[in-house]
Amino acid sequence: MKNTTVTGPKGFLAAGISCGIKKSGNKDIGIISCPTGAKAAAVFTTNKVVSAAVTICKKHGKSASIEAVVVNSGNANTCTGKPGIKNAETMCKTAAQLVDAKPNQVLIASTGIIGHQLPMGKVTTGIILAAAQLANSPKAGDDFAHSIMTTDTKCKQAFKTINISGAEIKIAGTTKGAGMIAPNMATTLCFITTDANITKPLLQTALKNAVGQSLNKLTVDGHQSTNDTAIILASGLAENKIINKTDLRYKKFSAAVSDLCTDLAKQMALDAEGATRMFTVIINGAASKTEAVKAARAVADYALVKCAIHGGDPNWGRIICAVGSCGVKINPNKLSCSLGNTVVFKNGRPVKFDPKKVSKVIKQKEHKITINLGAGKHSDFCYGCDLSKAYVTINADYHT
Amino acid sequence: MKNTTVTGPKGFLAAGISCGIKKSGNKDIGIISCPTGAKAAAVFTTNKVVSAAVTICKKHGKSASIEAVVVNSGNANTCTGKPGIKNAETMCKTAAQLVDAKPNQVLIASTGIIGHQLPMGKVTTGIILAAAQLANSPKAGDDFAHSIMTTDTKCKQAFKTINISGAEIKIAGTTKGAGMIAPNMATTLCFITTDANITKPLLQTALKNAVGQSLNKLTVDGHQSTNDTAIILASGLAENKIINKTDLRYKKFSAAVSDLCTDLAKQMALDAEGATRMFTVIINGAASKTEAVKAARAVADYALVKCAIHGGDPNWGRIICAVGSCGVKINPNKLSCSLGNTVVFKNGRPVKFDPKKVSKVIKQKEHKITINLGAGKHSDFCYGCDLSKAYVTINADYHT
Numbered sequence: 001m002k003n004t005t006v007t008g009p010k011g012f013l014a015a016g017i018s019c020g021i022k023k024s025g026n027k028d029i030g031i032i033s034c035p036t037g038a039k040a041a042a043v044f045t046t047n048k049v050v051s052a053a054v055t056i057c058k059k060h061g062k063s064a065s066i067e068a069v070v071v072n073s074g075n076a077n078t079c080t081g082k083p084g085i086k087n088a089e090t091m092c093k094t095a096a097q098l099v100d101a102k103p104n105q106v107l108i109a110s111t112g113i114i115g116h117q118l119p120m121g122k123v124t125t126g127i128i129l130a131a132a133q134l135a136n137s138p139k140a141g142d143d144f145a146h147s148i149m150t151t152d153t154k155c156k157q158a159f160k161t162i163n164i165s166g167a168e169i170k171i172a173g174t175t176k177g178a179g180m181i182a183p184n185m186a187t188t189l190c191f192i193t194t195d196a197n198i199t200k201p202l203l204q205t206a207l208k209n210a211v212g213q214s215l216n217k218l219t220v221d222g223h224q225s226t227n228d229t230a231i232i233l234a235s236g237l238a239e240n241k242i243i244n245k246t247d248l249r250y251k252k253f254s255a256a257v258s259d260l261c262t263d264l265a266k267q268m269a270l271d272a273e274g275a276t277r278m279f280t281v282i283i284n285g286a287a288s289k290t291e292a293v294k295a296a297r298a299v300a301d302y303a304l305v306k307c308a309i310h311g312g313d314p315n316w317g318r319i320i321c322a323v324g325s326c327g328v329k330i331n332p333n334k335l336s337c338s339l340g341n342t343v344v345f346k347n348g349r350p351v352k353f354d355p356k357k358v359s360k361v362i363k364q365k366e367h368k369i370t371i372n373l374g375a376g377k378h379s380d381f382c383y384g385c386d387l388s389k390a391y392v393t394i395n396a397d398y399h400t
Numbered sequence: 401m402k403n404t405t406v407t408g409p410k411g412f413l414a415a416g417i418s419c420g421i422k423k424s425g426n427k428d429i430g431i432i433s434c435p436t437g438a439k440a441a442a443v444f445t446t447n448k449v450v451s452a453a454v455t456i457c458k459k460h461g462k463s464a465s466i467e468a469v470v471v472n473s474g475n476a477n478t479c480t481g482k483p484g485i486k487n488a489e490t491m492c493k494t495a496a497q498l499v500d501a502k503p504n505q506v507l508i509a510s511t512g513i514i515g516h517q518l519p520m521g522k523v524t525t526g527i528i529l530a531a532a533q534l535a536n537s538p539k540a541g542d543d544f545a546h547s548i549m550t551t552d553t554k555c556k557q558a559f560k561t562i563n564i565s566g567a568e569i570k571i572a573g574t575t576k577g578a579g580m581i582a583p584n585m586a587t588t589l590c591f592i593t594t595d596a597n598i599t600k601p602l603l604q605t606a607l608k609n610a611v612g613q614s615l616n617k618l619t620v621d622g623h624q625s626t627n628d629t630a631i632i633l634a635s636g637l638a639e640n641k642i643i644n645k646t647d648l649r650y651k652k653f654s655a656a657v658s659d660l661c662t663d664l665a666k667q668m669a670l671d672a673e674g675a676t677r678m679f680t681v682i683i684n685g686a687a688s689k690t691e692a693v694k695a696a697r698a699v700a701d702y703a704l705v706k707c708a709i710h711g712g713d714p715n716w717g718r719i720i721c722a723v724g725s726c727g728v729k730i731n732p733n734k735l736s737c738s739l740g741n742t743v744v745f746k747n748g749r750p751v752k753f754d755p756k757k758v759s760k761v762i763k764q765k766e767h768k769i770t771i772n773l774g775a776g777k778h779s780d781f782c783y784g785c786d787l788s789k790a791y792v793t794i795n796a797d798y799h800t
Contacts, residue, residue: 049724049732079720081749114717115750226721303703307795317514320479321626324449332449349481350515388796389789395707396788 004159005141009170010195011036011235013134016147019126021074021112021119029126030071030147032191033099033134037065038233040107041204043211045228052077052084053110056092057229060104064200067101069191069231070127071148073176074112075119078226087118094124098131109189109229111150111176145174148189151394152176154271158263162256164249167240169196171256175215175264188215190230190264195238196253202243206254207232214261218383219300220272232257269383270365274391278366279309281382283323285372291328292380295373298326300384310386314358316344323371334374340367347374404559405541409570410595411436411635413534416547419526421474421512421519429526430471430547432591433499433534437465438633440507441604443611445628452477452484453510456492457629460504464600467501469591469631470527471548473576474512475519478626487518494524498531509589509629511550511576545574548589551794552576554671558663562656564649567640569596571656575615575664588615590630590664595638596653602643606654607632614661618783619700620672632657669783670765674791678766679709681782683723685772691728692780695773698726700784710786714758716744723771734774740767747774 007014016030042061044054053076060066070091077084092106099106110118130147134140145155160171173192192207211230236242243250269278281299286292299305302322308315316337323330337345340361342353361367407414416430442461444454453476460466470491477484492506499506510518530547534540545555560571573592592607611630636642643650669678681699686692699705702722708715716737723730737745740761742753761767 045725047721047725048730049720049735079717079745079748079750114721115745226724303791304795307792310792311796313796317479320449321447321514324626325445325447330448335449345479345515348479350479386796387792389792391703392707392710392787392789392792395704396711396713396786 001138003138003141004172005138005157006032006144006172006174006191006193007136007138007141008159008172009193009235010237011038012193013136014140014144015130015133015135016143016145017126017130017133019122019129021072021122027143027147028072028074029123029130030144031068031095031127031130031134032144032193032233033068034066034233034235036235036237037067038235039198039200039203040066040231040233041200041207042107042229042231043208045225047226049079049226051110051227052080052088053108054227054229055085056088057108060092060107063104065105066107066233067105068095068099069107069233070095071109071189072123073148073150075110075116076112076114076227077110077118078114080115080117083117087120090120091123091127094127095131098128107231109227111148111189111227114226148174148176150177151273152271154267156264156267156271158260160256160260162252164240164252167238169238169240169253170194171260173260173264175268177268188225188228190215192232192257192260194232195235196243197236197238197240198234198243198253202250203232203234206257209254210258210261213258214265217381218265218269219297220385265383269385272385273394274388275385276388277309277364278383278385280368281384282368282370282379283373283381284370284379285334285374285376286378286380287329287376289378289380292378295323295326295328295371296380296382298322299369299371300382303387306384306387309362310388312359312363314339314344314355314362319369319371320345323373328373329375331374334372336372336374338370401538403538403541404572405538405557406432406544406572406574406591406593407536407538407541408559408572409593409635410637411438412593413536414540414544415530415533415535416543417526417530417533419522419529421472421522427543427547428472428474429523429530430544431468431495431527431530431534432544432593432633433468434633434635435467436635436637437467438635439598439600439603440466440631440633441600441607442507442629442631443608445625447626449479449626451510451627452480452488453508454627454629455485456488457508460492460507463504465505466507466633467505468495468499469507469633470495471509471589472523473548473550475510475516476512476514476627477510477518478514480515480517483517487520490520491523491527494527495531498528507631509627511548511589511627514626548574548576550577551673552671554667556664556667556671558660560656560660562652564640564652567638569638569640569653570594571660573660573664575668577668588625588628590615592632592657592660594632595635596643597636597638597640598634598643598653602650603632603634606657609654610657610661613658614665617781618665618669619697620785665783669785672785673794674788675785676710676788677764678783678785680768681784682768682770682779683773683781684770684779685734685774685776686778686780687729687776689778689780692778695723695726695728695771696780696782698722699769699771700782703787706784706787709762710788712759712763714739714744714755714762719769719771720745723773728773729775731774734772736772736774738770
């Protein structure tokens with residue numbers, strides 16, 4: 001059996017267990033370890049309120065060699081003041097002792113309910129239990145992937161193999177959630193392992209670029225959470241000639257990480273709370289890159305657009321209204337819109353089309369909305385999902 | 401019977417009839433007329449895509465004396481290109497002939513479906529029919545108020561009387577919709593009549609201020625529509641000494657217009673699609689006025705906050721996340737939040753509270769969320785409403 005989990009790339013062990021943070025009894029502590037030490041890169045939420053885990057992870061992320069990542073689900077360790085910071089540090093210390101590393105060689109992430117202190121008795125026992133089960137089997141990788149889930153209905157994993165100068169390089173990733181769609185800010189966490197041999201700065205550049213084109217292009221309800229964290233670990237054991245400049249080898253590696261993250265982002269869109277389908281908003285003709293990004297996100301976040309897509313309604317008027325109101329430059333006489341491949345609005349005027357045919361396109365698992373603002377030459381895109389009654393049920397009926 | 405409709409203030413006639421734009425047979429053409437001529441002021445949507453009605457209304461609004469306002473519902477006359485402009489001009493010309501005025505003495509507003517040309521045969525017949533029924537009765541005022549409705553379940557009207565230097569001044573208003581909550585960008589239109597004697601510039605200042613503190617503080621789904629228009633007409637027939645400077649008399653008048661608009665905005669919040677309750681977000685301790693406005697709106701627009709309020713859940717974590725992610729300056733160690741009068745989060749730490757008691761507060765028709773950002777001395781507020789399954793049903797099941 002081919003190992004396509006985070007333990008697939010050479011040099012990684014993993015585990016995922018239940019320690020009782022979640023009342024459901026589902027897995028809630030996970031560890032990835034790299035006994036030979038990995039180069040690490042990470043990107044974090046830009047929310048000004050952040051989890052204690054994010055604060056500590058940012059600090060430890062500077063270490064030259066990382067030996068473990070410890071994650072808990074079921075509690076975000078956010079808005080927990082100084083005790084929260086102390087608990088995050090304790091998690092790193094506990095894991096460090098067990099894998100024979102220094103605390104600053106351990107990265108950390110938390111996800112779940114906000115404003116509650118971690119049950120540290122359970123957490124510490126959980127870390128000990130998980131560390132005892134560390135293995136490089138596909139099952140161990142799967143267990144880890146399950147341990148980071150909150151309201152996800154599906155476990156999300158992706159795997160890629162590329163060849164760089166004769167060496168086979170593996171890249172594996174797992175993620176959870178989608179934006180801030182879960183009941184209590186359960187958030188996007190993403191963990192990627194690779195056996196590529198690459199410098200730390202280029203690993204950071206590749207991750208930042210990949211997340212920018214994938215996870216950061218996905219909006220479910222429009223906001224970043226307090227806990228968002230994406231981490232990549234590179235063991236270097238594929239023994240390729242080190243990737244140390246932005247040449248073709250780097251580009252191949254970087255593209256593979258981007259593809260992997262896009263795969264994960266689309267899995268998240270389709271598993272977003274209440275979502276039944278996803279869509280890609282493509283903005284062309286923007287006056288600047290910033291405005292293209294802004295317009296794409298405005299359409300994908302627009303509740304009336306999301307509702308129309310849920311209903312399979314080719315209601316392009318709501319799309320035009322969204323771009324018109326988001327503050328970007330438009331040329332009303334050149335403004336155009338297509339749903340799938342059908343032009344529905346061109347140069348500021350409606351175009352006759354077959355609504356039944358276009359409705360079928362919208363009802364697919366995935367479709368494209370293309371808008372030309374007629375104001376310049378810049379483009380960007382964004383992923384979104386539909387808004388259903390189930391989203392409201394999940395988020396209104398849940399009680400803290 | 402006291403006349404508390406738009407025909408209540410001296411000098412105004414009104415009518416509202418059905419001409420068949422709406423398939424339902426409900427009223428869809430309304431006229432307010434002021435045979436002696438009224439000073440007018442207006443504010444409009446900031447959406448860059450605007451209705452042809454808005455384009456024409458902005459032009460005619462400059463006239464010193466306005467004799468009529470003609471409104472249609474059921475069709476927004478938006479994204480309709482040059483024919484749309486011509487149709488808006490025709491509506492003004494038709495009404496002008498009937499009330500014996502010049503076309504630029506007629507203001508205009510449209511609301512309803514986007515991207516369809518107006519059925520001008522019906523519209524012209526409708527204007528003729530409405531003009532023939534112009535009267536100053538309460539029924540005529542009510543008919544007008546009903547003629548501007550789209551998905552509103554309730555007709556929204558407000559009335560105030562104030563005394564300025566011994567003269568009784570009446571102010572009446574009617575509005576429809578709430579932000580962009582209706583199926584096809586049916587939008588906020590607001591019409592106010594008064595018999596106050598006031599200069600045109602001060603009338604504009606009073607309207608702008610009132611709308612800024614009321615209609616512009618209300619968010620249902622976060623965006624301004626293509627048709628939003630608020631118009632105030634002042635006949636001057638109350639014969640008060642003209643309000644021509646920002647003295648106490650002006651302040652009294654301005655406050656009354658603000659109160660009237662706040663009354664209308666709250667009626668809109670409670671009648672927003674699917675809404676069962678409303679709330680006011682109050683931001684204190686912001687670094688600037690702009691940041692206070694931004695933070696208040698971010699909380700009121702936040703889908704997870706709206707869902708929690710629908711469920712009566714005192715989920716303050718979502719509120720903190722909304723302010724943290726909206727880009728304003730915060731001091732995490734001073735950040736605090738109250739639901740109603742109960743402090744739930746203080747100086748960056750959770751506070752124990754009785755969730756059942758606070759849940760009861762949230763389940764009221766109206767409650768307050770107060771947040772201190774701890775970053776400065778500025779304050780602002782915003783009105784919002786809950787997000788229910790009914791919102792999704794209305795906006796997903798509707799087909800263009």
